[in-house]
Amino acid sequence: MASDAETLLTLSGVGKSFGGTVALQGIDLAVQTGRVHAFVGENGAGKSTLGKLIVGVHEPSAGAITLDNTPVHFASPAQALERGLVAISQELSLMPQRSVLDNIALGREMTRGPFVDDRATRAHVQALMDRHDMQIALDARVGDLSVVERQKVEILRALGRDARLIVFDEPTARLPSDQVAPLLALVRSLAAAGKAVIYVSHFLDEILEVSDTVTILRNGEHIRTGPTARETRETLVEGVTGRVLGDQYPDIAPPDRAAAPVLSVTGLARRGVFSDVSFDIRPGEVLGLAGLVGSGRSEIARAILGADPAEGDIRLNGALAGASIADRLAGGIAMIPESRRDDGLMMGRPIFENVALPHLRQLSGALGLNRRQERDEVTRACAATEMKYAALDDPAEALSGGNQQKILFARAAMGDPVLLIADEPTRGVDVGAKQSIYNQIATLAASGKAVLLISSEIEEIMGLCHRVLVVSRGRIVGELADTALTENALMTAAFSGT
Ligand SMILES: Nc1ncnc2c1ncn2[C@@H]1O[C@H](COP(=O)(O)OP(=O)(O)OP(=O)(O)O)[C@@H](O)[C@H]1O
Ligand SMILES: [Mg+2]
The missing domain is CATH 3.40.50.300 (P-loop containing nucleotide triphosphate hydrolases)
Structure with a gap:
């Protein structure tokens, strides 16, 4: 774990309502560099909304967000991105028809005079891939890539824009099981490189494995934030649901093997x-x-x-x-x-x-x-x-x-x-x-x-x-x-x- 964590972002008294629905209220939270900070909670607890407030998709209805100890107001994801805050989306948001190179470089092409310098742009993106040890064919069409590769393109795009904080919202929900461990390793390496990472997942084992800090949300409220090392599967389940869950799987009586098939x-x-x-x-x-x-x-x-x-x-x-x-x-x-x-x-x-x-x-x-x-x-x-x-x-x-x-x-x-x-x-x-x-x-x-x-x-x-x-x-x-x-x-x- 990086020892030089600093507070990058704070939320104080943050709330968000959609019409009559209170999605979040009274959230106080600090997010640190070099750490993986997990959000857990039931469906509708407010995890995605909290991530979206941080990356400028939504604006808070109450409270304040500070970055580097200065108050910030983001009216759009583009403004948050300017300051290095970015989300890897739950539903991936790339341009499927375009190449890997285009998707990573778009809006950030190297120029010579008024012209885009294709060679310099290629070299720049290649260097980015080398630096983070994530290789994907530059000319492949994004629509042809696997989910894992598309995720990598999104991450590279974020890194190419000097991301300081990256929000992952259920990144493994759509991943084949053998791809989960490599993704978790990637998340750790981002933190090791000094990024602040927010990690949202329903897989408690992933949370326990990958995160340093965990925040539990319930019904839009902040239940607790603390070191992951102090949590277990049981304490998380209890924190998330507010109750102790018994055996997860019901007993289902065996079928009558002589019955005619449905x-x-x-x-x-x-x-x-x-x-x-x-x-x-x-x-x-x-x-x-x-x-x-x-x-x-x-x-x-x-x-x-x-x-x-x-x-x-x-x-x-x-x-x-x-x-x-x-x-x-x-x-x-x-x-x-x-x-x-x-x-x-x-x-x-x-x-x-x-x-x-x-x-x-x-x-x-x-x-x-x-x-x-x-x-x-x-x-x-x-x-x-x-x-x-x-x-x-x-x-x-x-x-x-x-x-x-x-x-x-x-x-x-x-x-x-x-x-x-x-x-x-x-x-x-x-x-x-x-x-x-x-x-x-x-x-x-x-x-x-x-x-x-x-x-x-x-x-x-x-x-x-x-x-x-x-x-x-x-x-x-x-x-x-x-x-x-x-x-x-x-x-x-x-x-x-x-
Ligand atoms: N665009 C929206 N318009 C209206 N209500 C919304 C909108 N987005 C979220 N909400 C409401 O805000 C609450 C929190 O939703 P959010 O998506 O943050 O939950 P979540 O914790 O990410 O849940 P899940 O685990 O199911 O993804 C829910 O009650 C939801 O219905
Ligand atoms: Mg969500």
């Missing part, structure tokens, strides 16, 4: 993506689909939903399923997609619509059935996920990231599906809410529904599934259940085809 998949294939996929799921069964990111798990799920074309046989309760998504939804399949922004939510539309939309026809079936009942059902579905929101008519984008994820769960569970496909259902969700999502999965299974669970968190797969299929390179390479279902066996199978 879903039967035979010889499912999509050229170049996956092949020879065959399996059954029985009523009450939670079947896991494990494997590395890119192994084909999500693609298989999308084909079962009917979102992508595929060859092969899909039967729902014994009957051949129709080909379209509409047929499959009508047949009782519900899906929580992997990417809430791309496939899942209409960000500008009300929460109510986002939850109810696929169900509206059904609800209003008899005599335009009544709006009151619709709203009651939606309210109940939202409450079951412990979603935190002010009004059902607020747009989805007014919710915190984890609460947006819960919209998708509420929508899927409300339709009373026979098969729920859940692709990373707890991504970005806090510990308490994770538990409520797990309980909902257990409730669905107990009522005879089938659940197909895709997750990159091995613990989650182990904690919830009766049986697990391991996918590697588009093929099912292993099936694990009962005593054979161990973390070790899972990892070995997942890496076997690579």
Whole structure:
């Protein structure tokens, strides 16, 4: 740990409201150079908002921020960036069509007279990469890069602008599990190089490993700030939720193996993506689909939903399923997609619509059935996920990231599906809410529904599934259940085809 930490930034009495919603109040905090400072808290606690106040995305409604002991007011991220404060965004904000070089250098090109000096700019960016030991092909198109590489481009862009403080908001939420350790090492190296780093995450193990200081937020209030060395997983959970959580995973009774399958998949294939996929799921069964990111798990799920074309046989309760998504939804399949922004939510539309939309026809079936009942059902579905929101008519984008994820769960569970496909259902969700999502999965299974669970968190797969299929390179390479279902066996199978 760097010993020469100095206070870079302070917040005193900082508050932020959005209309009637108080996102933060009375926050007093100091951020130091050469340190990793973690923010933890439940969904909607105010972590992202606090980060956004620091980097000029939002302006405080109350209180003061000082930088180098001088008060500052940022009206835009550009102004904060001028002073070296920058965020690596939760939803990455690069220009996908442009090259790595352009993305890092844009607005900072070297010039000769009035002209951009391409060679000097290249050399400058290359030197930056060398200095921080992060190499990415300068001419690669950013849209073709992996999530990890894109993150590196964002970090390099920040460093190229002399960043002094970098905010990471859930940087590992979208990372394949084998990329987490390298990212944490990178975060440490930034602190070692004297940067102040703010690190927001729901992964408590990451917080314990990477941070020097931790701040706990609850309902927009500052609970405590102190050295990470004094915290444990248990103290963090208690600080974040305000209660002691018991066993995280519910007991889910084993399915009746003699029962007829809810879903039967035979010889499912999509050229170049996956092949020879065959399996059954029985009523009450939670079947896991494990494997590395890119192994084909999500693609298989999308084909079962009917979102992508595929060859092969899909039967729902014994009957051949129709080909379209509409047929499959009508047949009782519900899906929580992997990417809430791309496939899942209409960000500008009300929460109510986002939850109810696929169900509206059904609800209003008899005599335009009544709006009151619709709203009651939606309210109940939202409450079951412990979603935190002010009004059902607020747009989805007014919710915190984890609460947006819960919209998708509420929508899927409300339709009373026979098969729920859940692709990373707890991504970005806090510990308490994770538990409520797990309980909902257990409730669905107990009522005879089938659940197909895709997750990159091995613990989650182990904690919830009766049986697990391991996918590697588009093929099912292993099936694990009962005593054979161990973390070790899972990892070995997942890496076997690579
Ligand atoms: N642009 C906005 N308009 C209205 N309300 C907002 C906006 N941004 C955040 N909020 C509200 O402020 C509160 C804090 O949200 P924030 O995004 O900071 O939470 P978070 O701690 O980052 O949660 P998560 O873990 O889910 O990402 C929430 O109640 C949220 O609904
Ligand atoms: Mg957030």
